[in-house]
Amino acid sequence: MAFIDDIKRTYSQGSMLMRIIFINIGVFVILRLLVLGGLLFGADSSWLLGWVEMPSDLWQLLHRPWTIITYMFSHYGLLHILFNMLWLYWLGRIFMEFFSPKQLTGLYLLGGLGGAVLYLLVCNLLPYVKGGGSFMPSLIGASASVIAVVVAVAAYVPDYKIGLLFLGEVSIKWVAIVTVVFALISIDSGNPGTAIAHLGGALMGLWYGMGIRRGRDITRPLNAFIDWMAGLFNGRSLHLPRFKRSKPSAGQSTPSGTSQRQQPASLVPDDGVTEEELDIILGKIKAAGYDALTDEERDKLFKVSRRRTP
Numbered sequence: 001m002a003f004i005d006d007i008k009r010t011y012s013q014g015s016m017l018m019r020i021i022f023i024n025i026g027v028f029v030i031l032r033l034l035v036l037g038g039l040l041f042g043a044d045s046s047w048l049l050g051w052v053e054m055p056s057d058l059w060q061l062l063h064r065p066w067t068i069i070t071y072m073f074s075h076y077g078l079l080h081i082l083f084n085m086l087w088l089y090w091l092g093r094i095f096m097e098f099f100s101p102k103q104l105t106g107l108y109l110l111g112g113l114g115g116a117v118l119y120l121l122v123c124n125l126l127p128y129v130k131g132g133g134s135f136m137p138s139l140i141g142a143s144a145s146v147i148a149v150v151v152a153v154a155a156y157v158p159d160y161k162i163g164l165l166f167l168g169e170v171s172i173k174w175v176a177i178v179t180v181v182f183a184l185i186s187i188d189s190g191n192p193g194t195a196i197a198h199l200g201g202a203l204m205g206l207w208y209g210m211g212i213r214r215g216r217d218i219t220r221p222l223n224a225f226i227d228w229m230a231g232l233f234n235g236r237s238l239h240l241p242r243f244k245r246s247k248p249s250a251g252q253s254t255p256s257g258t259s260q261r262q263q264p265a266s267l268v269p270d271d272g273v274t275e276e277e278l279d280i281i282l283g284k285i286k287a288a289g290y291d292a293l294t295d296e297e298r299d300k301l302f303k304v305s306r307r308r309t310p
Helices: 002-013 016-040 046-051 058-063 067-073 078-095 101-125 143-156 172-186 192-213 220-234 275-288 295-308
Strands: 161-164 168-171
Touching: 002 016, 016 046, 016 067, 016 078, 016 101, 058 101, 067 101, 078 101, 078 143, 101 143, 101 192, 101 220, 143 172, 143 192, 161 172, 168 172, 172 192, 192 275, 275 295
Parallel strands: none
Antiparallel strands: 161 168
């Protein structure tokens, strides 16, 4: 069908941000159609949600472990997905001005995982939530992942200006602060579990943004694992990735059995500064200026300039 082919082509040619949005919309449409089809034939299809939403009960989660991932790509309410996807598209475009598609994917997943872990801890340990009976017994939606992106951008470039209706230009840090404050206020509402998940996503976003400012990318191990898994399915990799490259002394053998002198210069630059570290430093200069760099970052930039000087 031409319509299906157009969707496939748009997905394959789109950015990682648009692909994440497409996945969320696709899951939403499938869930709604299945439930609607069940209603038309007189069958209750609401049980389908149990296969994608994450339960708060640990025993149920043990029987449906995949839901810790599927819940962050699933929605059932129209306003729920509309708000989340607009929020993700708006702030995700700002995120992509400073970071890579892989970092967006990693942070989206980490934000969802952070929300899930905090949700499970609170729902199973705190008497207020566990015994209150008012919290939802399961978690669904991309809110934790989206809030992680919002807070990450605010932590990295807090004075970045965005235009808001009726308010004009506002620093993005205030958008993140208001978002977190609403999540805190919602803890005392009829659904504290969801608000707790939002805070989990916010914490992951803060961790990412502050880590990047110090030259550390917390998404790197997760993205390395995803690359390894993709390599397994493509038949290109049979070894677990190394998340941090060490610097062997002269003559010392690397795990592959070759010395550092025998490795390509593109993999291990002589000055020890990788392209990813350089991208982070340049992004920091773009966001906050050269004066925002630490002494270590300035030293790395100087080394790279010497490397690239003929």
